[in-house]
Amino acid sequence: MRYLPLTEADRTEMLSVIGAPSVDALFSDVPSDLYLEGPITGLPLHASEMAVEKHMRRLAGQNLAASDAAFFLGAGAYKHHVPATVDHLIQRGEFLTAYTPYQPEIAQGTLQILFEFQTQVARLYGCAVANASMYDGSTACWEAVAMAARVTRKKRHVLSGALHPHYAEVVRTMAKFTEDEIAGASVSLTALPDDDGLIARIDANTASVVVQYPDILGRIPDLQKIADAAHAHGAKLIVVNTEPVALGALEAPGHLGADIVVGEGQSIGVGLQFGGPYLGLFAITDPKLVRQMPGRLCGETVDANGKRGFVLTLSTREQHIRREKATSNICTNSGLCALAFSIHMTLLGEKGLTGLAAENHRLACIAADRLAKVPGVTVLNAQFFNEFTLLVEGDARQIVRDLAAQNILAGVSLARLFPDGDARGLLVAVTETTTLEDIETLAAALEEMLS
Structure with a gap:
C-alpha cells in the first residue's frame, strides 16, 4: 500500500456525496474566534526542501542522543x-500501513503475528492467556485494576508505594470516573521492599493488590508471599513489569501467584523514541476469566478445507459491542510495536x-x-x-x-x-x-x- 494524496477531483466528488460546499464547511462548528487570521507568525511562508532539511538538522543537533x-x-x-532486522521487517508495506483488522479474517498475516505475540507474552509472564497488546504499560495497569474490580465485585485497590508513580497516577486518574478507592503509599528507601507493610494494608474489601517487579527502586519483592496474603482476603494480585528483559533471569510472575500480569514491552524491539509509542502487555493466569480481559484475542483454527487459519476470537472493545457491556474503551493495541516485540523475541529465543x-x-x-x-x-x-x-x-x-x-x-x-x-x-x-x-x-x- 502506498501513501497517495487525494486529487482535486477526488475531493470534489467526496464533498458532493456528503452535500458539503467546501472543505471549510466541515469545520463550521469550530468557534470563529479560534480560527487563525493568517499564517503562523515566526515561520517562513515557504522554503526549499534542502533549506528545511538543513534547518531541521541544526535543530536536531541541539539534542543529546542516547547513543x-x-x-x-x-x-x-x-x-x-x-537488531537491524527488526526495523527492516516492520517497515515492509504490508506491516507498516496495516491498521486494526475490522474485517479480521482477511488480514491473516496480521492475525498470525498477533497470535504468535500473545504466545510469547503468555510464556514470558508465566500466564495462560495474553491479549493482542494494549496502548502502553500504564494504561494496561489501570485495565488490570478495572478487571479485578469486575471479577471480585469490590472497589478497593492497594497499590505498593514502590509502583512507578506514573502508573499509579494513571490508576488514580481513571478511578475518579469509576469511584474505585485507590489506597496508595509512600515509597520507602530501604535495601529490601516493604512487603510486610504492603500486606498489612490488605483487608476483606480489597479487590486487588498492585506490585511492581522489579520495583521502581530496582528491588525484587516476594511475589509468592504477597499473593498468598492477597488471596487469603479474596483479592487479586496484579504484577506490573516495566523491564521485560528481567524475566529472562527472574521467575515469571504467573508462577509466583500473580492473577494478572501487565507491563511495558518497550525493552524488546522498541527504541526509546522520545517516549513513545510504546507497548502495553496484559496476561492472566486463569483462563476462565478470559471474557473479563480488555482488548482483543486472536486464535488459531482451521478453514473449511482443513488448512490452518487465524481469527479474531474475542473483541471486547466499545467500538464493537454495546458500550455498557465493554470491558475496555482502549481502541489502540500498538500493533506495529507488538510486531517489533515479536520479531525481536523470535530472534532472541x-x-x-x-x-x-x-x-x-x-x-x-x-x-x-x-x-x-x-x-x-x-x-x-x-x-x-x-x-x-x-x-x-x-x-x-x-x-x-x-x-x-x-x-x-x-x-x-x-x-x-x-x-x-x-x-x-x-x-x-x-x-x-x-x-x-x-x-x-x-x-x-x-x-x-x-x-
Whole structure:
C-alpha cells in the first residue's frame, strides 16, 4: 500500500456525496474566534526542501542522543540493542500501513503475528492467556485494576508505594470516573521492599493488590508471599513489569501467584523514541476469566478445507459491542510495536533472552560495585536486576543536570519521580549497551563532583 494524496477531483466528488460546499464547511462548528487570521507568525511562508532539511538538522543537533552519551537512564524506559532486522521487517508495506483488522479474517498475516505475540507474552509472564497488546504499560495497569474490580465485585485497590508513580497516577486518574478507592503509599528507601507493610494494608474489601517487579527502586519483592496474603482476603494480585528483559533471569510472575500480569514491552524491539509509542502487555493466569480481559484475542483454527487459519476470537472493545457491556474503551493495541516485540523475541529465543538478561545483570553488578567505591555514594539495594538506587551527598537533581552538561546521562533523580521524596536518591539503569568505559566515566565524574 502506498501513501497517495487525494486529487482535486477526488475531493470534489467526496464533498458532493456528503452535500458539503467546501472543505471549510466541515469545520463550521469550530468557534470563529479560534480560527487563525493568517499564517503562523515566526515561520517562513515557504522554503526549499534542502533549506528545511538543513534547518531541521541544526535543530536536531541541539539534542543529546542516547547513543552519544554515557547512558544510565531507566525508570520504565530502557536503552537496549535492537537488531537491524527488526526495523527492516516492520517497515515492509504490508506491516507498516496495516491498521486494526475490522474485517479480521482477511488480514491473516496480521492475525498470525498477533497470535504468535500473545504466545510469547503468555510464556514470558508465566500466564495462560495474553491479549493482542494494549496502548502502553500504564494504561494496561489501570485495565488490570478495572478487571479485578469486575471479577471480585469490590472497589478497593492497594497499590505498593514502590509502583512507578506514573502508573499509579494513571490508576488514580481513571478511578475518579469509576469511584474505585485507590489506597496508595509512600515509597520507602530501604535495601529490601516493604512487603510486610504492603500486606498489612490488605483487608476483606480489597479487590486487588498492585506490585511492581522489579520495583521502581530496582528491588525484587516476594511475589509468592504477597499473593498468598492477597488471596487469603479474596483479592487479586496484579504484577506490573516495566523491564521485560528481567524475566529472562527472574521467575515469571504467573508462577509466583500473580492473577494478572501487565507491563511495558518497550525493552524488546522498541527504541526509546522520545517516549513513545510504546507497548502495553496484559496476561492472566486463569483462563476462565478470559471474557473479563480488555482488548482483543486472536486464535488459531482451521478453514473449511482443513488448512490452518487465524481469527479474531474475542473483541471486547466499545467500538464493537454495546458500550455498557465493554470491558475496555482502549481502541489502540500498538500493533506495529507488538510486531517489533515479536520479531525481536523470535530472534532472541529463550536461550538468547536468558543470555541477554545475564549480561544486563553482570554489567549492573560491575557498575554498582564501582559506584559504591565513590566517596559520598551509597548503593541502597540489597538485590537488583539491571537497575538500582544510589544515595548521593547533595541534591541528585543538580548532579544529573551538571553531568548532562558533560554528556553523561547519570540516571533519574528520585525527586523527579517523587517530588516530596528524598532529594539524594538517584536511579541508575545498566543494560547490555553500557560499556565498562561508560561505567568508569560516570564513577570518575561523581568522584570529582562529590570531592
